[in-house]
Amino acid sequence: MSMEFVLDRIGPNSFKVLVADLTRELTKLSLKVIDTGTLHFPADTPPTTVRWPSFLQGGVWTGHTVIDCLYVPKESRSSWTAAEFRAALAQRLDKEFQTRERARAVQDGDGFPPNPFDYRPPDYRPPDYSSGAAPPLPPEPSPVFTDYLVIATNLPASVISPPDCSRLLAEHAEALGLKGWKIWDLTTLTTMLAQAEPVRRKYLSEIAPDDVFSRLHEYDLGVTKPVLDLFMTQATNELDGEKYVRLSQAGDATAGKIPLSQVGVDLPVKGEAKMAARLIIEAADTASPFHRSGPVPNVLLLGGPGQGKSTIAQLIGQCYRTALLDGSLSPQRTSHALLVSLQKGLQEARIPRPRLRRWPVRVNLAEYVDWAARHHQSLITYIAEAATPFVEGMTGRKLRSWLKAWPWLLILDGFDEVASAHDRDTLMQQLRNFMNESESLGGDVFVLATTRPQGYAGEFSQHGYQSVELASxxxxxxxxxxxxxxxxxxxxxxxxxxxxxxxxxxxxxxxxxxxxxxxxxxxxxxxxxxxxxxxxPRARYALFNGYYETIYARETTKKDSFRELLENRDRDIHELHNWLGLMLQVKSEQAGDLDASIPADDLRLKVVQRLRDEGYDQAKATKLAQQIIEALIERLVLIVPKRDREYGFEVRSIQEFFAARAIVSGSDTAVLHRMGQIIEPAHWRNTWLFAAGKAFSEREHIRRDIVTLLTDIDSRDLVRMLVSPGADLAFDLLDDEVANNVPVLQRLLFDRALELLKYPPDHDLRRRAPVLFQQAALADADYLAVKLDQAIAQAAGGTPAQVEAAHAVLRLAGQRATPLALKLRQRLRALERETDPSRLTGEAVTRRITDAWDRSLRDSHLSVPDDATAKAFLTQAMTSSTEEPLHWDYLDSCLSRPAVAAALARATLATAEIDAAMASKLRDLIRLWVQRKASGAGLLDDTDA
Missing domain, CATH: 1.10.8 (Helicase, Ruva Protein; domain 3)
Incomplete structure (x- = not known):
């Protein structure tokens, strides 16, 4: 079968680019390609000699050649007839004739500079320069008119009637001075694409027909048909494997899973009118070879716990699979109904079909990092192995041939689950290696990564990724x-x-x-x-707890073999969930052990051991343990099979919820100790907030002690004072509204959160500042409103870093119609007026900063080795950039020395009095180190779970 192409949905600009590339490839010349019917060149344009290949009727043209494109979109194509096309062509030629006549008339008249786009009006009078004004510029030389013309259109020969068009061109040839012409219709362009292999491969995913995936072997991609069939099979099987949403059974195994096509929705984005999936797909389309003029930013999708970032990534992957498989699955195939259902669901969700049909590859980053730690192999090797559940025989070599032949969408899901800083560095290096290999192969890869904002340190932003943050x-x-x-x-x-x-x-x-x-x-x-x-319930922890209680109660009402077990062994089952949540949360914090799952044998041993501790003999405990595990997997379905006979929670937030239940168990002293232990790392943030919610609702007598933990951690030492992890958590507790009914605690949390205005601002302050306005706008919140205004006023009159923090908060005051918002907007305008534009810059600032560092290190009385370490750190921090950041191992080696860490915190505070940007940079590095330190060791030994 001959190759087939669809050129009526790429748009006029892309059509012009395609014609230009085809001409360049087949003639080795860059001819002038237009779509306006203007056949002129600048006066100094040299002539060219074009040797046309035989399949384009041959011939040698020496002179000036123009290719005039007439593109007709798909929706208008049915209205075009041969007569209409000739009329459009005649109109262009007549317009050109009139333009040339006017140009000649002007040139032969009084010497008015010939400009075919801007002619002098009839009543023009030369200006009077007798007053001494500058004389007019000399006339421009006449433009050069074309000698040869190519009409290129995406309409078929049956519409344009080439013989009739040639006659029309012949009629205008003498008047226009044309020496030759050609007409390229859809058939001609198809032939050109068949001959121009590099151009065909470059644009194939956008110009191939819908059923291209079943006919890829016809397009000579350099990939054998058996391998292409392999990718077709993988895409079809992945379409089926990704068809359900997570948490879809939701404790009711008999109800069946919920198809993504029925509940998939696009999600809102902060600061954008467009929704997330649409924005990302359009960004990937913008990376098309038709539009790309330089590096195109990939996308980092940020979203909080349960906010839907992984589901959006799953939905986008399915969107690309449907675009690839559309027209390639016969109605008799079992997957055809699923394809149609997904197309309908995507259309209802207003998620656009990608123009550039990329090959979607999803990588679970926690699983990949665990795998890489064991196998020490590349990302593309992992992708080949991860395809095994969907297709047999995939290899890295086959993937490389496909990477060279077809554009990819690489989805890197769950960067936040890579808690170890060392593992993050390794992962980013492997990603760079993959992208370098893709570039060397001539591949086209667009990357979508997902992460929680908490603990994200700009790893992707350093490589030019565009950040897209989900909104509530x-x-x-x-x-x-x-x-x-x-x-x-x-x-x-x-x-x-x-x-x-x-x-x-x-x-x-x-x-x-x-x-x-x-x-x-x-x-x-x-x-x-x-x-x-x-x-x-009206609180976040109570919502999750009510969910668990509801599905548990539902299962105990069913009359089957599990009912009695669930009723009689409820405590064992509750504690097993708690223990597993905590164990997996601790496990996933360790380097090289991030995948949140447990081998089936280990789970069974845990249950057996608990039953043995309660007095059951080995045989009875083993039998009962198996029944309990079956109840967990088959009925409650919060713990699910993962891979290689391993089990884990389907949703990470559910895992963190049960880990929090384990932490808030036992004595009050033990609970407070555990919460203090995990108060700093970003990995434990959501678990800590669940634990605080549980304690606030079930242990009212320790609520003030929990708030005190925030103050205690921020006053532990200079490093914690600078980073203020307690103030950070106060923001989250205010957002969860755990203390809205306890004004004294609400005020304490609000005061603690405002402490962040004393230090160089970070991205989290800018992201969460609206919480302050929401709290201050509550009824009976006059105290909070006054405190907020006072804190901003104090920061606005403080160091450059504090002024920038005040700016960061004030910019988010928004357009709220409240007295406080009005006052804050007035304060922002005043602050902007008062900002000193003559503030020192460049070398003067650098000198002041380095002098301040020297003083800070002297005041710290460091040992000689520590002093050298601190100086080296500051020097590297000043010269580091987003492209070349400080590596974690170096960061850890410096800040793990308490004296060095304290001296660097002192130097950061001194820098804040000089330059906000440098102070924020130093604080971000120290904050990153604090947030990445593993702290879960020993928790399993210290809980009742």
Whole structure:
């Protein structure tokens, strides 16, 4: 079969680029390609000699050649006839004739500079220069008109009728001075693409027909047909393997899983009108060879716990698979119905079809890092091995041939789950190696990475990634998603669907429960809770706890073999969930051991050991343990099979919830000790907040002690004072509204959060400052409003770093119509007016900074080795850049020495009085070290789980 191409959906600019590239490849010349019908050249343009290949009717043209493109989009194509095309061509030629006549007339007249785009009006009079004004510029030389013309169009020969068009060109040839012409229709361009292999491969994914994936062997990609069939099989099987959403069974195994096509939605983005999936797909399309003029930024998708970043990545992957497989799966194939269903769901979600049909590859980063630690091999080798569940026989060699032949979308999911800084450095190096190899092969790879904002230190931003941060769901978005879930879960039960839908609307209109509907995971949990309850909890921990209790109670009502076991062994099952959550959270913090799963044998041994401790003999304990594990896997389904006979939680937030339950167990002293132990690392942030929520709701007598933990950690030493992890957590507790009903604790948390205005600002302050405004706007919050205004006023009159912190907060005051917001906007304008534009810059600032560092190190009274270490660190920090950052091993080697760390904190505080940017840079490095230090060791020995 001959090659086939679709050229009516790429747009006029891309069509012009394609024609230019084809001409360049086939003639080795860069001819003038236009789409305006203007056939002129600058006066000094030299002539060229074009030797046309035989399949383009041959011939040698010496002179000036123009290729005039006439592109017709798909939606307009049916309205074009041969007569209309000739009329359009005649109109262009007539316009050109008139242009040339006017140019000649002007040139032959009074010497007015010939400009075919800007002619002098008839009543023009020469200016009077007698007053001494500068004389006019000399006339420009006449432009050069074309000698040869090519008409290129994406219309077929049946529409343009080449013989008729040639006659029309012949009629205009003498008047236009044309020596020769050609007409390229769709058939001609198809022939050119077949001959120009580099151009064909470059643009194939955008100009091939819908069924290209079943016909790839016809396009001579340098990949054998058996290998191409392998990729077709993998895409089809992955389409099926990725068809369900996570947490879809939700404790009801008999209800079946929920297809992504039924509940997949696009999610809002901070500061953007476009939704996340649309924005990312359009960014990947912008990286098309048609549009790319330089490096195109890849995308980093940031989202908090349960906010839907992995689901968006899954949805985008499916979007690309449907685009690849569309037209290639016959209706008789079992996957065809799934394809149609996904297409319908994507259309309803208003997620666009990619123009550039990339090959999607999803990499679970925690699994990859664990694998790489054991095998010490490349990312592409892992991708080949990870394809095994979907296709047999995949190898790195086959992937490299495919990487060379077809554009890819590389999805790197879960960077936040790579908690070890050493593992992060290794991962980024492996990614650089992969991208370098792709570039050497001539590959086209667009990368989408996902991570939580907490603990992210700019690793991807250093390489030019565009950050896209998910926003909280608006009320109507949350309701719409909840209704989709109700429809999917209860499609055959109208009464239950109606009941849940009504309850979701009620919850969304209650100000206390509406704040627990800000993420897809929260809406999912709330939807499940509302199947059994009329009202839901009003706190985040209580929401997750109610979810677990609801699905557990539901299973105990079913009359089957598991009912008695679930009723009688409930304590064992609860404690097993808690222990597993904590164990996996500790395990995933360690370098080279990030995958949150446990071998089946280890899980069974844990259950057996617990039962033996309760007095069961080995045989009875072994039998009962197997029954308990079956109940966990088959009925509660929060713990799921993962890989190679291993088990783990399907959703990370659920794992963190159970880890928090384990932490808040035992004596109050033990609970406070554990919470103090994990208060700093970003890896434990969500677990810590769950634990605080549990303690605030169930152990009221230690609530003030928990708030005191925040103050204690920030006053432990100079490093913690500078980084203020306690103030950081105070923001999160305010956002969770754990103390809104306890004004004294709310004020303490608010005061603690405001401490961050004393130090150089970081990205998290800019991201979370709206929490301050929300709290200060609450009823009876005059104290908070006054404290916020005072803190900003103090910062605005402080060091350059404090002024920048005040700026960061004030810029986010927004357009709120409150007295406080109005006052803050006025303060921002005043601050901007007062900013000193003559502030020292360049070498003067550098000298002041280095002098301040010298004083700080002298005041620290360091030993000779520590002094050398601190000086080297500061020097490297000053010269480091986003392209060449300091590596973790070096950072850790310096800051693990207490005296050096304290001296560097002192130097940072001194820098804050001179230059905000340098102070923020130093603080970010120290903060990164604090947040990445592993701290979970010993927790398993210190809990009742």
């Amino acid at each position: 769901l608006e009320r109507q978005q949350a309701v719409d998603y909840g209704l989709k879930l109700a429809q999917a879960r209860h499609s055959d039960d109208p009464e239950m669907r109606k009941k849940v839908s009504e309850r979701i609307n009620v919850a969304a209109n209650d100000k206390f429960t509406a704040r627990l509907m800000r993420s897809p995971l929260q809406v999912t949990i709330m939807s499940i809770l509302l199947e059994a309850r009329e009202r839901v």
